Amino acid sequence: MSSSIESLVGKEYQYGFTTDIEADTLPPGLNEDVVRAISRRKREPAFMLEWRLKAFRRWQTLTEPHWSNVTYPPLDYQAISYYSAPKTAKPLGSLDELDPKIRETYDKLGIPLHEQKLLAGVAVDAVFDSVSVGTTYKEELKKHGIVFCSFGEAVQEHPGLVEQYLGSVVPYSDNFFAALNAAVFSDGSFVYVPKGVRCPMELSTYFRINAEGTGQFERTLIVADEGAYVSYLEGCTAPKRSANQLHAAVVELVALDNATVKYSTVQNWYAGDEDGRGGIYNFVTKRGKALRNAKISWTQVETGSAITWKYPSVILQGDNSTGEFYSVAVVNNRQQADTGTKMIHIGRNTKSNIVSKGISAGHGQNSYRGQVKVVPKASGARNYTQCDSMLIGNRCGAHTFPYIEAQNNTAIIEHEASTSKIGEDQIFYLKQRGLSAEQAVSMIVSGFCREVFKELPMEFALEAQQLLGITLEGSVG
Amino acid sequence: MLTIDGLRATAGDREILRGITMSVAAGEVHAIMGPNGSGKSTLAQVLAGHPGYEVTGGTVEYDGRDLLAMEPEERAHAGIFLAFQYPVEIPGVSNAYFLRTAFNEIRKARGEEEIDPMDFLDVMAERLKLVDMDEAMLQRSVNSGFSGGEKKRNEILQMAVLEPRLAILDETDSGLDIDALRVVADGVNALRRPENATIVVTHYQRLLNYIVPDYVHVLANGRIVKSGGKELALDLEARGYDWLIDEPRTAGAGA
Numbered sequence: 001m002s003s004s005i006e007s008l009v010g011k012e013y014q015y016g017f018t019t020d021i022e023a024d025t026l027p028p029g030l031n032e033d034v035v036r037a038i039s040r041r042k043r044e045p046a047f048m049l050e051w052r053l054k055a056f057r058r059w060q061t062l063t064e065p066h067w068s069n070v071t072y073p074p075l076d077y078q079a080i081s082y083y084s085a086p087k088t089a090k091p092l093g094s095l096d097e098l099d100p101k102i103r104e105t106y107d108k109l110g111i112p113l114h115e116q117k118l119l120a121g122v123a124v125d126a127v128f129d130s131v132s133v134g135t136t137y138k139e140e141l142k143k144h145g146i147v148f149c150s151f152g153e154a155v156q157e158h159p160g161l162v163e164q165y166l167g168s169v170v171p172y173s174d175n176f177f178a179a180l181n182a183a184v185f186s187d188g189s190f191v192y193v194p195k196g197v198r199c200p201m202e203l204s205t206y207f208r209i210n211a212e213g214t215g216q217f218e219r220t221l222i223v224a225d226e227g228a229y230v231s232y233l234e235g236c237t238a239p240k241r242s243a244n245q246l247h248a249a250v251v252e253l254v255a256l257d258n259a260t261v262k263y264s265t266v267q268n269w270y271a272g273d274e275d276g277r278g279g280i281y282n283f284v285t286k287r288g289k290a291l292r293n294a295k296i297s298w299t300q301v302e303t304g305s306a307i308t309w310k311y312p313s314v315i316l317q318g319d320n321s322t323g324e325f326y327s328v329a330v331v332n333n334r335q336q337a338d339t340g341t342k343m344i345h346i347g348r349n350t351k352s353n354i355v356s357k358g359i360s361a362g363h364g365q366n367s368y369r370g371q372v373k374v375v376p377k378a379s380g381a382r383n384y385t386q387c388d389s390m391l392i393g394n395r396c397g398a399h400t401f402p403y404i405e406a407q408n409n410t411a412i413i414e415h416e417a418s419t420s421k422i423g424e425d426q427i428f429y430l431k432q433r434g435l436s437a438e439q440a441v442s443m444i445v446s447g448f449c450r451e452v453f454k455e456l457p458m459e460f461a462l463e464a465q466q467l468l469g470i471t472l473e474g475s476v477g
Numbered sequence: 478m479l480t481i482d483g484l485r486a487t488a489g490d491r492e493i494l495r496g497i498t499m500s501v502a503a504g505e506v507h508a509i510m511g512p513n514g515s516g517k518s519t520l521a522q523v524l525a526g527h528p529g530y531e532v533t534g535g536t537v538e539y540d541g542r543d544l545l546a547m548e549p550e551e552r553a554h555a556g557i558f559l560a561f562q563y564p565v566e567i568p569g570v571s572n573a574y575f576l577r578t579a580f581n582e583i584r585k586a587r588g589e590e591e592i593d594p595m596d597f598l599d600v601m602a603e604r605l606k607l608v609d610m611d612e613a614m615l616q617r618s619v620n621s622g623f624s625g626g627e628k629k630r631n632e633i634l635q636m637a638v639l640e641p642r643l644a645i646l647d648e649t650d651s652g653l654d655i656d657a658l659r660v661v662a663d664g665v666n667a668l669r670r671p672e673n674a675t676i677v678v679t680h681y682q683r684l685l686n687y688i689v690p691d692y693v694h695v696l697a698n699g700r701i702v703k704s705g706g707k708e709l710a711l712d713l714e715a716r717g718y719d720w721l722i723d724e725p726r727t728a729g730a731g732a
Binding site: 434 | 525526527528529548549550552553554558559561564565569570575578582586618639
């Protein structure tokens with residue numbers, strides 16, 4: 001392999017612009033007063049404030065985890081501002097009252113919030129820095145009894161549901177970042193699909209970090225009641241900045257008996273420049289709980305962020321429940337990703353399926369970390385894991401850390417792993433047939449990712465494929 | 478159409494081509510023969526622009542253009558097609574999608590309009606017959622899990638679809654049984670046109686029974702040691718290569 005296969009130019013990150021808008025931003029620093037201030041700004045009931053304070057006190061006893069295969073300078077949690085909201089945002093107002101500047105921002109991102117130009121068949125909740133600035137198709141969904149709104153709104157209007165399910169899958173004490181999130185999270189999305197209802201459209205949240213020196217701590221809670229079905233998409237971008245920004249989100253999914261939740265992410269936070277300056281630290285806890293005959297399916301395409309640390313997991317609590325994890329993680333330049341899943345088999349005859357595709361280019365480091373656990377009572381558990389890595393050039397790395405714990409001897413667990421390298425020969429073959437080097441790489445890579453892309457909803461599959469092309473642009477010369 | 482003059486090329490620090498001179502006119506079929514390690518495949522790869530070789534001397538003119546200054550994809554757009562000795566696997570990419578992309582890239586480069594997937598299927602149906610391939614092949618990943626014979630037929634299918642001006646077949650006969658050999662040869666013959674040319678690189682005379690060349694060149698140690706008509710191939714079959722080679726072969730030179 002000659003050095004000609006590398007040369008990292010990288011196309012400009014096209015979402016790196018900043019919106020100039022007046023914001024209500026808390027000064028940097030974190031203490032109980034800040035937690036109280038956030039809760040007050042959100043006009044939260046007492047149970048929320050108590051929960052936040054418990055989380056904050058717990059967080060103070062925890063230390064930042066460093067077992068993952070990533071390196072970064074120590075974070076100063078007192079230098080971050082924990083709340084920033086556009087001054088003009090009216091969390092409960094109608095979409096028509098949306099600040100034109102914010103509307104423009106979403107237009108530029110390709111997420112139109114105008115009622116007449118809505119994405120066909122996709123309802124969108126737009127989160128700008130710390131708050132949700134608008135949710136589309138709300139009325140339409142209401143007809144089916146579906147609640148889709150910002151978290152803040154859910155706390156006001158459906159406090160019972162929030163109190164019942166908040167922290168039921170990811171407790172505030174779960175880990176350092178989950179505790180931090182529980183203490184200071186400012187908004188996010190909330191979904192409730194009632195018994196037996198099949199949500200008629202894709203629901204989606206679009207997260208945008210705009211303000212400088214802030215962290216984004218959103219929380220998403222999705223509850224599918226018995227026999228319900230919902231498919232949910234999440235997209236994210238942030239401006240280009242030379243300082244790193246922290247994004248510590250929590251997503252909880254609850255699939256009651258016979259319910260299905262499908263959660264797809266296209267993560268394109270700013271990844272930093274070629275030399276690794278700037279970019280988002282994406283430290284996220286995502287987990288779902290599947291009850292009897294329920295199914296939870298995670299699909300993620302991770303192309304952005306300087307560092308990604310996330311393990312969308314499924315607790316297979318009910319008998320015959322199913323968990324799926326389909327992942328494409330791409331690192332280029334100096335990006336680092338440590339991502340994978342946990343499948344915890346508790347019920348009988350539970351099934352899990354893991355397909356992970358890691359692509360490393362430049363100096364990128366990509367780790368798959370996955371746990372498959374079968375508890376003593378979980379008879380008839382079945383897991384299949386496929387973990388493939390692709391290397392572009394010879395300065396990057398791919399690592400695999402599978403943890404398999406089977407405590408029931410009826411379990412069948414399979415793990416297959418492969419590592420391949422985009423070869424000069426593959427690229428030459430495609431060039432000889434008339435394709436450019438970039439087209440060749442994009443074709444080879446999307447072939448490699450096909451099993452995951454086919455799990456994405458149509459609207460996202462194409463976007464994901466294009467994104468992959470952009471992320472890897474210039475990685476082969 | 479193609480004029481090669483004094484072409485020299487190295488792979489790493491080994492010199493493999495040591496001054497090749499030959500020319501190919503439209504309508505002609507040239508066979509390049511020679512023992513293993515003589516530089517036959519290197520010549521094919523260098524003409525297609527493989528980055529693993531460095532051209533250290535000589536010129537190649539193709540339709541009045543400096544071929545060596547062109548990127549591999551530009552050569553493809555200009556009608557040069559290499560049927561690979563070892564076709565490369567591209568897992569997860571369907572043969573149909575790959576072929577349509579290649580077909581459209583070449584059309585775009587020629588200022589023609591792209592073809593849509595439905596029309597392309599019609600084009601394919603007809604070309605598949607030429608190489609006796611089943612439509613199911615189109616949905617399989619490019620060369621992935623193909624048998625040796627299927628890979629070679631897939632190369633000829635691509636050639637049939639892309640309709641090159643200058644086709645270079647690199648050891649297309651290696652690993653083929655006699656029936657597959659005939660299918661491949663029939664395909665190549667069906668694609669012969671007065672305005673096109675073909676270079677057939679082969680170790681054995683066998684293929685030349687089916688694809689009859691106008692000229693035969695014998696390569697040894699990176700040089701053409703003898704050129705002649707189709708009867709030269711028969712001579713080689715009977716007498717081997719040794720009588721043509723007066724200097725010792727370079728050990729290990731790439732075939």
